Amino acid sequence: MKKLALLLGSLCLGLSLPWSAQAGQNFTYPVDDPVFSITFPDHWETEVEDDTLTAKTPDEAIEINLWALDHEDLEGVGESLLEQAAGEVDEIIDEWIKDFKLKSSDSFELGGMTFIELTGSGVDREEGEPLIVSVDFFSPDGENLFVLMYWGEPGAENTYANDMKSIVKSIAKQ
Template identity: 30%
Template sequence: MKHFLMAAAAALLLSTAAQAKDFNIPSEKPVASITMPEGWTANETDSGLEGTSADSAVYFAVDISEAAALDKTIQESVKFLEEQGVKIDEKTEKQKQDKLNGKDAVFVSWAGTDKDGPATIGLALVLLDEKNALVLTYWGTKGEEDKHGAEINSIVTSIKSAK
């Protein structure tokens, strides 16, 4: 019986550690929340959260920005991608306006390369209110990223305004 209880406790502990985790953005005065899937590595940053799939094929970040400073934030996001070795093919740019979880959003995507070869790159700007916006940054290795479609969808649909 003792071994059964220890095994049950260990199984519970492991299953709890492996479950998806909710994060507030930013953690001290949240304006939004996001859930990172099981198996992903997630780290809080100065302005939000970044996560990587278990196989490192996909990078996803969400950052808070002032709605009035989105141009600067986009430039900083593109610079960050370049610093990570992600090269954007500007001729492949596609833009689309839509809604994300009921909020106005602009999606920009490109083809490009990363250290592993061909990659898909994307930014999304989500207006939470007149003061705050979220900037979603994404890149994934072509072919490998497809394995994470459900996880990526769960991240995006988990984003909620705190208000």
Template identity: 30%
Template sequence: MKKFIAAAALAAMLFPAASFAAMKTLAFPSDAPVASIAFPESWGPEETDTGIQATSDDGAIYISIDVADGEGTDKAIDEVIAFLEKNGVSVDPATQKQSEDTINGMKMANFDWSGKDKDGPVSIGLSLVSPKPNKLLLITYWGTKGEQEKHAQTLGEIINSLKPAK
């Protein structure tokens, strides 16, 4: 996912205004925001019990950002894998790759895998970001291989819009 996000971020820089006009910025959780992010309205972003989620209008990409306490990275990864499996996504543990990045001043740890869902091969990613002390954002991503690429620019805009709440 890091390579995909890096390519998406580059596309967003090269074509900055192409789809940003239809973006909706959401602070979450709404009762005590720790971060904000912008999604295209067509992706139907919605608040969940633990964060926010959205799916591309063609169903090729699912992304969620959940807020958790800042401890227990291993537990967070296990919970994301369980969530994916519950939703019909199988993760191939042998394909795991790890990387680090920085987004809007926040350190980001990335875990990427290949896997499958009901539509076939998918790219799967989990990124961990700390917007403030003792809070962790779990960014869960899966995208249909061969379809996700057309959303690279929009995904870059989404990720680049993630900011800690003020």
């Protein structure tokens, strides 16, 4: 999982939108002109590296990675843009998860933003353990496209259900 954070960070090369951490586990992005904020429970470990925010549960059963896709590398609008973004994330999944199977795709509204969610499962290539994966694409400002990727052990989403709900509900336009 630690290598995953480094890989995700490398996707953001050329992106110069830093994170700002405030009291507790609240982050705004970018610092100079924030477009959204997100809050993690105090007991989660958070780290920002190369414009990628990584958050983990205390037992590391769940890892969340959040980053912006470099809009200069993406062309098109709507479905075409989403297909390009999904292709980029698919490369990450292929590198870190074997036997990945997409189980569902959905969209939902939250805080005036549309989230496109893809969920599936597979096996961690490093540790050989089963994983549940969820990838959400969203744009708080209609210009920047963000990825919220969740990786977790089966059952961990039940253990941390309240934390997960609070994290997702905390995402707010600035």
